[in-house]
Amino acid sequence: MALVFVALGANLTDPVTQLDNACKAIIELAIRSSHSTLEISPYYRSAPMGDVVQPDYVNAVVGFSTTLEPIELLDALQKIENEQGRVRLERWGPRTLDLDILLYDNQTIDSSRLTIPHYGMKQRSFVLVPLADIAPQLLLPCGTKLKQLINAELTAELEQIVR
Numbered sequence: 461m462a463l464v465f466v467a468l469g470a471n472l473t474d475p476v477t478q479l480d481n482a483c484k485a486i487i488e489l490a491i492r493s494s495h496s497t498l499e500i501s502p503y504y505r506s507a508p509m510g511d512v513v514q515p516d517y518v519n520a521v522v523g524f525s526t527t528l529e530p531i532e533l534l535d536a537l538q539k540i541e542n543e544q545g546r547v548r549l550e551r552w553g554p555r556t557l558d559l560d561i562l563l564y565d566n567q568t569i570d571s572s573r574l575t576i577p578h579y580g581m582k583q584r585s586f587v588l589v590p591l592a593d594i595a596p597q598l599l600l601p602c603g604t605k606l607k608q609l610i611n612a613e614l615t616a617e618l619e620q621i622v623r
Contacts, residue, residue: 475518501590
C-alpha cells in the first residue's frame with residue numbers, strides 16, 4: 461500500500477465543480493483500490509503559470525493510500541481527466557481538469573510518462589500550501605521537510621475559496 465498525494469487544478473467549465481467531481485471520482489478510486497479514505501485540502505484560487513492569457517485556477521491536493529502501481533494510478537487519473545473533458549492543446553494552457561501525482565510514498569521515479577516527485581512542486585504555492593494543509597509534517601523524498609518550503613510570500617499568492 462502506497463501513500464500518494466495528487467494535485468488538482470481547473471480553470472474552465474466551473475472549476476470548483478470540476479474539482480468536486482474529480483474528488484468524488486478519486487474517492488471511488490481510493491476505495492476501490494485499497495478501501496482508503498481521502499484527505500482533501502481546502503480549495504485555493506491561483507494565477508495561471510506561463511504566458512497564456514486565461515482565467516485563474518482553482519487548486520487543491522488530495523492524499524490517500526492505494527495498491528495501484530504508479531503507472532496504473534497515472535492511467536486512472538488520466539481517465540478521470542478525460543471523462544471531465546480534458547483536452548491537451550497547449551502547455552500551461554487552460555483546462556477543465558489537471559490531475560498530477562505529486563508523491564508516491566517515498567519513491568523517486570523518472571520515466572518517459574511519469575516523474576515523481578512532480579517536477580517543480582517545490583516552487584509552486586498552489587501545490588505546497590494545500591499539501592501542507594493535509595500533511596504538515598511531510599518529509600519529501602529528498603529529505604526536505606515540507607514546512608521548510610512554506611513562507612508568508614507563498615501563502616500570500618493564494619486565496620482560499622470558501623465553499
